[in-house]
Amino acid sequence: MDLDVAILSRIQFAFTVSFHIIFPSITIGLATLIAIWEGMWLKTHNPYYLQLAKFWIKPFAITFGMGVVSGIVLSYEFGTNFSKFSEMTGAILGPLMAYEVLTAFFMEAGFLGVMLFGWQRVGRKLHFFATLVVMTGTWISAFWIIVANSWMQTPAGYKIIDGKFEVESWMAVIFNPSMPYRFTHMLMASFITATFVVAGICAYYLLKKQHIPFAKKGLSMCMWFALVLTPMQAWIGDMHGLNVQHHQPTKLAAMEGIWPAEEENVPLLLFAMPNMETESNDYEVGIPNLGSLILTHSWDGAVQGLKAVPPEDRPNVPLVFWSFRVMVGIGFGMIGIAFLALLLRRKGRLFENKPFLALVTLFTPMGVIAVLAGWYVVEIGRQPWIVYNLVRTSEIVSPLPPERVLFTLIVFVIIYTLLLGVYIYFMRKLIKKGPPSMKALEQQLIGMKAPGYALAWVKLLQNKKVQNKEGEK
């Protein structure tokens, strides 16, 4: 069997990066929510905020841990599998990622220890500060990595010398044309993902009639957040789409399934099977002219289609087309839920309506799925280019023996499948266990700098030896 190292390396990268993005897209938003709860607790002394923060910090910790270990892999994969790419673009992407590590990773890691384990080691305000720093760290790291990705989508501020990229203007590199849209879109996506994770679990508790005051508080807050965030995200997404249309017209054509080199009166396709052989769509169902209206903000605006470029310069159209529909579909589902929540709230039935609670529970992982689908649109849509219109992905792969890449790919698939199973298992376990009781929270003496008498490690206290030691003190 003939193995192609380029394909294998790309599958491996796609697989490992997809696995990785699951976790940051939750932690960026969850860190923000935890910071909000902790801040509200400090301000209002309402213990339910503390309970929310203390409960969600555990799923946050395991999610963050998964993000760290899967992220280290990525920072090395550029070199191991795409050595020519790193040599060509190292002068541009290297410093951007170095700034990510310097300004974000260390900060997150340095203050995470205090955030997770320091409740009884530092004062309340200092602990809150640590939480804020971790939150800011997650935002900053998102910023730099989006800068790097956006530069590959819409390269700017560079010159090419001896086949290698050099920087002419760092401002142009960092604030490249697609960066502001992609960054806000991704940050919002993370907030929304975390909001729906929290809302979903709270709705689950309400369905099961467990931890009711805690769940009510969480669900109510999250539905308010969703009401603000989801319509805003649709608006940002629309602007991002227009930006794509301007800078990466082929990607946009694939997203919308537009084949003719230039098409007026573009319909909005609800269903279609884009066929790359016949260069047309099968089973097309669409709303006439709505595509033109959305994309050009005029009734019969013209849009560049896929046939404007030769077949070898087109991405995999069905994948991009369907990923885009999955993302948008989930997005509108979320908007629907947010408005439904408003309606039920006004009727006073937000916490009782079982079908609604079941729907919200069902939407727990939907944010993650939408983020993945969105990134497939971005990344597959950029193909066959690695740096848009400048460098082809097929040209920059390390000439490794294919069987070695196949081997590591298989190991990654096994390990990551296992890890995802373990992650879900422990998330379920934490959810089943539920939030810490109010009594336990009171006994923890949070922020008192109290040495040694914490009760959080329940298991540790079951250990008789340690108990004896405590007694001796």
Next chain:
Amino acid sequence: MDLAFFYFLVLGFAIFMYVLLDGFDLGIGILYPWFHQDGERDHLMRSISHVWDGNETWLVFGGVILFAAFPAAYGDILSIFYLPIMLMLFALIFRGVAFEYRFKSDTSRPYWDLAFSSGSAIAAFCQGLLLGSLVQGVPALTSNLGTNSLSSLHWLTPFSILTGFSVMAGYALLAACYLFMKSRGRIQQHAAYLGKRLLIITVLAMVAVSLWTVINETEIRERWFSGYNFLLLSPLPILSLVAAAFVWKDLHSHTDYEDHSNESRPFWAAASLFLLGFAGLVVGLFPYLIPRQLTFMEAASPDSSLLFLLPGVCIFVPLICAYTFWGYRVFAGKVEDYQEGY
């Protein structure tokens, strides 16, 4: 100062910080099988659970500094050592997730213990293997004849296996000294006992590796022994022995349970031993990033990139050191004193 040389120093600093910090932290995993009584493993894990993440960040930092400042070396080194690097990453994944899952597990705890300790040991071994094969040099990068440097198994030699085990022993020594500092009673005594044995193994391994390189690598031999070089470089081996003697003395004479002032000394002495060994290595390899093939000057990024990163490095590296230090201070003292969780 020359920009490329500055980044060479930054890279060296990043690698040393990684080796020191993740060294003791991987070492805890290597020592794991020798601690099996009730609660001992909880203690070991808890001694590092708040710092492992930050420690591993130095590995990422080393990687991206190489990527940013010396992209040619980054691409070459990483693709040449594809399999050992991937193996190291797999191992790091297992030990990393063990921190989170172990404390939340009931029945699966033995598996997380295994994941933690074997992951740590394998990661340490791979790092030693990489070090050894880098010192030995890699097959010509541009050779089109027969053995391509990407497809041969040149990194698997008796020497690289020796360096693999040496690094494991060294990390375990750091960990024993760290535990000695962070524990009381039985665990502390046991750490001292293990530390002394590991010190002997580490010193013997350092001597063996040094002799082996000096005998087999002509360039490194000339660097050390031509002219007055050896006289100038002699402080390195001499101070190493002094550092080793300090470690031994403090671990060996520790019987006084009232006096805790000396308990951090072995760790710092062992860290100095590492620093000296690392300096000796750099002396032998300078100015190459890939021995005999690629110097740091050749691999360096254009000035526009190095200058852009300069303020970041100058401002943030000291800042990072400061808050890392603060983080360690928050959890200063013995592990038993901060056993609360989150």
